[in-house]
Amino acid sequence: MSNNTDAYVRQHQTRLLDELKDFLRIPSISTLPENKPDVERAAQFVAKSLQDAGLENVEIIPTAAHPLVYADWLHAPGKPTVLCYGHYDVQPPDPLDLWVSPPFEPVERDGNLYARGSADDKGQMYMHIKAVEALRAVTGTLPLNLKFLIEGEEECGGASVASYVEKNPQKLAADVALVSDTALYAEGLPTLCTGLRGLIYMELEATGPMRDLHSGLYGGAAPNAVYGLIELLAKAKDANGVIQIPGVYDDVVEPAAAEIESWQRLPFNEAEFLKKEVGSTELTGEPDRTVLERVWSRPTLEVHGIAGGFTAAGAKTVIPAKATAKVSMRMVPNQDPEKIIEAFKEWVKQNTPKGIVMEVRVLSSGSGLLVNPDHKAIAVAAKAFADVLGKQTVFVRSGGSIPIVGDFARNLHIPTILMGFGLPDDGLHSPNEKYRIENYYQGIMTIAHFFEQYGS
Amino acid sequence: MSNNTDAYVRQHQTRLLDELKDFLRIPSISTLPENKPDVERAAQFVAKSLQDAGLENVEIIPTAAHPLVYADWLHAPGKPTVLCYGHYDVQPPDPLDLWVSPPFEPVERDGNLYARGSADDKGQMYMHIKAVEALRAVTGTLPLNLKFLIEGEEECGGASVASYVEKNPQKLAADVALVSDTALYAEGLPTLCTGLRGLIYMELEATGPMRDLHSGLYGGAAPNAVYGLIELLAKAKDANGVIQIPGVYDDVVEPAAAEIESWQRLPFNEAEFLKKEVGSTELTGEPDRTVLERVWSRPTLEVHGIAGGFTAAGAKTVIPAKATAKVSMRMVPNQDPEKIIEAFKEWVKQNTPKGIVMEVRVLSSGSGLLVNPDHKAIAVAAKAFADVLGKQTVFVRSGGSIPIVGDFARNLHIPTILMGFGLPDDGLHSPNEKYRIENYYQGIMTIAHFFEQYGS
Numbered sequence: 047m048s049n050n051t052d053a054y055v056r057q058h059q060t061r062l063l064d065e066l067k068d069f070l071r072i073p074s075i076s077t078l079p080e081n082k083p084d085v086e087r088a089a090q091f092v093a094k095s096l097q098d099a100g101l102e103n104v105e106i107i108p109t110a111a112h113p114l115v116y117a118d119w120l121h122a123p124g125k126p127t128v129l130c131y132g133h134y135d136v137q138p139p140d141p142l143d144l145w146v147s148p149p150f151e152p153v154e155r156d157g158n159l160y161a162r163g164s165a166d167d168k169g170q171m172y173m174h175i176k177a178v179e180a181l182r183a184v185t186g187t188l189p190l191n192l193k194f195l196i197e198g199e200e201e202c203g204g205a206s207v208a209s210y211v212e213k214n215p216q217k218l219a220a221d222v223a224l225v226s227d228t229a230l231y232a233e234g235l236p237t238l239c240t241g242l243r244g245l246i247y248m249e250l251e252a253t254g255p256m257r258d259l260h261s262g263l264y265g266g267a268a269p270n271a272v273y274g275l276i277e278l279l280a281k282a283k284d285a286n287g288v289i290q291i292p293g294v295y296d297d298v299v300e301p302a303a304a305e306i307e308s309w310q311r312l313p314f315n316e317a318e319f320l321k322k323e324v325g326s327t328e329l330t331g332e333p334d335r336t337v338l339e340r341v342w343s344r345p346t347l348e349v350h351g352i353a354g355g356f357t358a359a360g361a362k363t364v365i366p367a368k369a370t371a372k373v374s375m376r377m378v379p380n381q382d383p384e385k386i387i388e389a390f391k392e393w394v395k396q397n398t399p400k401g402i403v404m405e406v407r408v409l410s411s412g413s414g415l416l417v418n419p420d421h422k423a424i425a426v427a428a429k430a431f432a433d434v435l436g437k438q439t440v441f442v443r444s445g446g447s448i449p450i451v452g453d454f455a456r457n458l459h460i461p462t463i464l465m466g467f468g469l470p471d472d473g474l475h476s477p478n479e480k481y482r483i484e485n486y487y488q489g490i491m492t493i494a495h496f497f498e499q500y501g502s
Numbered sequence: 503m504s505n506n507t508d509a510y511v512r513q514h515q516t517r518l519l520d521e522l523k524d525f526l527r528i529p530s531i532s533t534l535p536e537n538k539p540d541v542e543r544a545a546q547f548v549a550k551s552l553q554d555a556g557l558e559n560v561e562i563i564p565t566a567a568h569p570l571v572y573a574d575w576l577h578a579p580g581k582p583t584v585l586c587y588g589h590y591d592v593q594p595p596d597p598l599d600l601w602v603s604p605p606f607e608p609v610e611r612d613g614n615l616y617a618r619g620s621a622d623d624k625g626q627m628y629m630h631i632k633a634v635e636a637l638r639a640v641t642g643t644l645p646l647n648l649k650f651l652i653e654g655e656e657e658c659g660g661a662s663v664a665s666y667v668e669k670n671p672q673k674l675a676a677d678v679a680l681v682s683d684t685a686l687y688a689e690g691l692p693t694l695c696t697g698l699r700g701l702i703y704m705e706l707e708a709t710g711p712m713r714d715l716h717s718g719l720y721g722g723a724a725p726n727a728v729y730g731l732i733e734l735l736a737k738a739k740d741a742n743g744v745i746q747i748p749g750v751y752d753d754v755v756e757p758a759a760a761e762i763e764s765w766q767r768l769p770f771n772e773a774e775f776l777k778k779e780v781g782s783t784e785l786t787g788e789p790d791r792t793v794l795e796r797v798w799s800r801p802t803l804e805v806h807g808i809a810g811g812f813t814a815a816g817a818k819t820v821i822p823a824k825a826t827a828k829v830s831m832r833m834v835p836n837q838d839p840e841k842i843i844e845a846f847k848e849w850v851k852q853n854t855p856k857g858i859v860m861e862v863r864v865l866s867s868g869s870g871l872l873v874n875p876d877h878k879a880i881a882v883a884a885k886a887f888a889d890v891l892g893k894q895t896v897f898v899r900s901g902g903s904i905p906i907v908g909d910f911a912r913n914l915h916i917p918t919i920l921m922g923f924g925l926p927d928d929g930l931h932s933p934n935e936k937y938r939i940e941n942y943y944q945g946i947m948t949i950a951h952f953f954e955q956y957g958s
Binding site: 077078079137138140141144201202245247253254255257258259261263265266267268269270272273276279281283285319323325326327328330332337340341344348352353354359360361362363364366370371372374376402409410444445446470473474477 | 533732743806812822827855930
């Protein structure tokens with residue numbers, strides 16, 4: 047039977063790719079107010095795709111921000127129910143001038159599809175819908191019960207879906223959730239992700255003098271908002287990247303020795319990682335930790351953007367009155383975001399330089415999470431993955447954050463299968479984001495295999 | 503005779519103000535390429551004003567950037583020659599939303615004229631021209647020889663005028679230069695400035711990874727260009743504002759005890775300075791120095807602007823690949839800019855964080871300067887000032903930089919009279935820059951008195 051869905055995917059692959067391209071042409075940037083109509087359009091595209099695939103009870107659910115899309119198919123009594131989750135919104139494409147082809151005009155190059163959202167997450171969530179289409183086309187039915195919940199705020203905090211999941215545990219009841227928003231550890235290597243970091247995203251605003259001042263007339267005696275912000279943030283980490291905020295490491299749980307050992311067996315090449323993925327002169331971070339530990343099982347503090355004072359071409363000699371920074375902390379499983387936020391705010395209070403007023407605004411927060419690799423659905427997913435890709439499935443973590451996984455655990459009491467088909471160099475959130483076209487096809491096949499084996 | 507020029511100013515004051523308003527309406531922002539035509543127009547306005555006032559040999563001198571305007575009147579054999587300098591270019595007006603009235607639509611409010619350039623320096627340089635007009639209208643001639651050199655690049659480095667002065671010492675030969683680009687120490691208090699700080703203006707560019715990276719997937723191991731820049735700059739000063747770059751204080755000459763004492767007699771009120779001028783919670787800087795020392799006779803390091811990563815509304819979780827900052831150092835007399843630039847570059851090399859490549863670009867540099875208050879022209883200027891304002895003239899320094907004063911000293915071997923009529927709260931380089939209208943009139947009168955007394 048699975049062989050038949052594989053054949054269906056191969057037979058229809060051009061159309062399956064064209065449909066994804068149509069989806070990618072919609073600039074559904076959820077964080078920019080001016081793209082709100084595009085985000086709407088993307089929700090409608092998702093609803094129609096679910097309908098066309100044979101899902102039922104398709105709903106576009108309005109929220110305070112961007113709509114959710116729900117659909118289900120519940121005609122397999124006695125069989126398990128899988129809740130498929132994904133997001134149809136994308137990150138802003140800037141800096142635009144670094145894109146080889148425009149971010150919202152999908153282009154094929156070297157076996158890849160280049161577009162914002164191709165890997166994160168439109169290309170991946172769309173595979174779930176196409177797996178349903180393939181199964182129904184080949185078998186006339188579905189092997190288990192399915193619910194779909196697709197959101198449009200994953201890249202800007204995900205507040206609406208979190209509250210919806212909290213309020214609708216009955217409607218969303220399932221045995222397991224399936225999320226494809228992660229990557230294969232390496233090309234061709236089936237990979238399931240068993241751990242995620244959480245994320246606290248904040249904005250800091252520093253105020254110095256009441257207006258921009260002439261640096262000649264006041265320089266030496268007046269506080270500078272940009273410098274005050276710099277002074278504060280520089281104290282947040284030491285030269286090795288160790289976070290200096292008291293209490294931040296208190297609740298960090300070290301991975302089990304077996305897990306660390308399994309990571310050491312992964313085909314990780316530090317020199318290649320530095321050269322091909324990071325592309326800087328050297329790596330940074332805690333020297334007594336392996337690189338995989340640093341990005342998977344250690345908390346971070348990063349500044350994502352900073353702005354203040356005069357930044358156009360040329361020279362202007364002001365002491366800036368205002369400066370802002372976007373700052374995040376990634377948390378590992380067992381760290382409580384509320385506790386970390388409090389610790390951060392207290393640290394800001396203690397360390398704000400003289401003459402500066404500092405405001406901290408928390409934009410979003412979500413905890414880190416671990417999944418038990420012995421759960422039946424995970425075992426079936428590992429087998430389906432291995433069947434299609436022809437290699438044994440490996441278990442990894444991701445340093446990224448998928449807050450919904452925590453919401454599913456907390457409110458629906460179900461584990462989540464993180465079965466992603468991206469590649470490490472896909473350039474998520476970066477210019478020239480791409481998704482390997484073959485991975486798109488193999489993803490549809492693998493998900494169809496998983497549905498079939500989990501339902502049998 | 504002087505009383506007659508005073509009367510002339512009073513009689514024509516409405517027209518004298520209207521003409522200045524026309525000048526201020528030209529947005530001659532020298533640092534912005536898009537305003538080049540406006541800068542041209544301002545040069546033509548100056549040339550016509552000089553012509554109309556009776557100056558001769560009026561020339562608009564093209565340069566690599568913005569034109570110089572020259573004029574002279576040399577029909578007083580045996581009398582001294584004064585070289586009048588000023589600038590017709592202005593700083594950018596941003597942040598625009600903080601202006602009460604538009605920056606290039608001059609508006610009178612509470613005895614002040616509000617517009618970008620009203621005090622710095624259009625309103626002040628224009629007084630020189632109007633003093634010539636008044637003297638010629640009242641006496642039919644001029645009491646001494648005059649040369650005018652007006653530039654359009656003072657706010658963006660002044661490269662053209664510096665090279666012109668260096669190449670034309672004969673043409674510009676004079677006994678003394680007159681510059682009105684400073685402020686009265688307090689309203690109604692005649693003030694001559696005898697010292698200026700120099701300025702080195704630099705751009706720093708930090709490069710981390712080869713592209714913006716996902717902070718979840720790489721955070722903890724990849725260098726962050728914004729954070730690298732922050733880390734470096736935070737090391738440049740300690741918490742008291744003491745510059746940490748080796749050698750920076752080596753050549754600093756302390757002011758004479760008598761000068762420091764005279765500063766202590768000035769009507770300086772630290773609480774008012776903090777509240778009305780700076781408007782922050784407290785002042786910063788070297789605790790063992792008075793505020794006037796900090797802003798007049800101590801070197802500074804300031805960050806004027808910083809930009810990098812994602813700074814629009816909302817959240818984006820990138821590790822930025824690039825970040826830039828505009829950084830300046832103010833230098834006191836006797837410090838050598840070249841030596842300080844070398845020290846800064848070496849310090850950057852030694853302190854650049856791991857994984858970051860840092861580029862330093864020097865946009866401009868000029869030394870600090872002291873003027874001998876015993877020079878004859880200075881004494882005459884002090885008397886003319888006292889005559890018109892009715893109080894004894896005080897001698898102060900300015901923490902600002904007027905690089906041309908150094909060029910005149912070096913190439914023409916003449917001192918410069920810094921006779922400015924601004925006020926400390928004029929908001930130079932800030933939103934809502936203003937010039938007190940009465941100071942404009944008194945300035946024209948004082949300059950006419952000075953020309954007359956110096957020529958007699």
